[in-house]
């Protein structure tokens with residue numbers, strides 16, 4: 001591997017990612033019933049400009065055209081998610097064959113072009129029926145229903161999908177979907193009475209992950225890879241002095257939600273520092289729960305967009321988080337501070353801080369929103385996105401060059417799409433979508449990324 005030219009090893013996986021609710025549309029087609037995002041986005045004021053995922057990129061009807069885009073891009077790996085309410089419209093019970101059929105057609109199309117499907121089983125769109133029945137993630141029953149849904153999917157698609165991911169970003173759909181004293185910004189948008197109830201939702205999601213891993217392994221007819229996708233906060237040492245590096249490592253397992261999600265999932269125990277901080281607000285954990293949660297994984301997916309600078313401090317935790325100065329570069333989201341080193345440090349922290357040095361890591365999402373415009377020539381020149389992606393990929397390369405087991409990179413996203421409570425206002429795609437006509441226009445970043453893939457290096 002040539003370090004100076006940012007060349008990646010031959011086996012490095014280049015890919016692109018999407019999620020069902022953000023691109024599929026066809027919300028009522030072929031037996032699909034509402035998910036919490038259908039209900040949430042239909043409530044006035046919840047999503048910017050009243051946008052919903054009812055049509056989105058109409059990928060459900062245009063998936064063949066979208067596979068052609070992937071072929072043009074040159075990716076050999078594609079991450080997408082399966083919509084629970086297409087497979088089990090009521091959340092449990094009868095399997096909807098039309099839903100299975102759609103994903104079979106999609107996957108067969110991918111495979112016929114040499115593209116390996118990486119399927120996320122849950123990317124936030126829980127069936128509304130389960131929210132109505134028992135408050136979805138507020139109930140332990142949700143973890144059991146999730147495992148049954150996983151069995152329904154893997155037993156029918158496991159002959160052609162070998163890369164499975166359980167849940168996407170637990171903290172987002174639990175701690176941003178359930179909140180105390182305010183309406184949370186994510187579906188289902190449920191107000192609860194205590195922080196303990198919020199932590200209980202993420203505990204149930206962890207249980208779902210564990211039971212889901214077991215269900216995948218039991219149902220898959222062929223050997224497969226099982227992963228969790230998480231978005232931990234990444235502490236980046238402000239200098240690479242030994243003291244600041246130690247501070248960043250100390251921060252990794254306790255900063256924000258990390259101690260209650262990635263730490264128990266990978267080590268089998270909540271961070272003691274977090275539990276002490278939570279006190280009576282810590283979730284109820286039943287005997288055996290942590291063993292279920294702590295399943296062996298074949299890979300860890302990291303969704304990384306930004307990072308938090310820390311430095312060593314003479315205080316009980318040994319670090320302080322540093323505020324971003326006014327004018328620090330950001331892309332088109334309030335939280336999208338440009339911190340490329342987050343990839344390198346994210347990979348290194350998992351290996352060194354959590355003692356998982358052999359666990360293969362895949363960058364399951366990285367990308368940015370930009371204020372893309374189609375110019376008079378019909379092109380989208382998103383040099384800001386190229387600038388962003390190039391720096392993050394160099395950071396990924398550093399991790400690989402230093403021997404960390406980073407095996408792949410999926411850009412978020414193949415297409416502009418429904419960006420949750422920001423609706424269609426924020427464009428994360430390397431392909432521009434004209435929502436009025438559903439025309440796809442590959443942006444400059446698409447052509448740049450295709451060249452990186454072709455040359456297997458950061459161009």
Ligand code: FCB
Pocket residue numbers: 019022168169172231303365412419420428
């Ligand atoms: C991640 C989500 C993904 C997308 C990007 C921008 O948190 O997993 O669906 O919204 O952010």
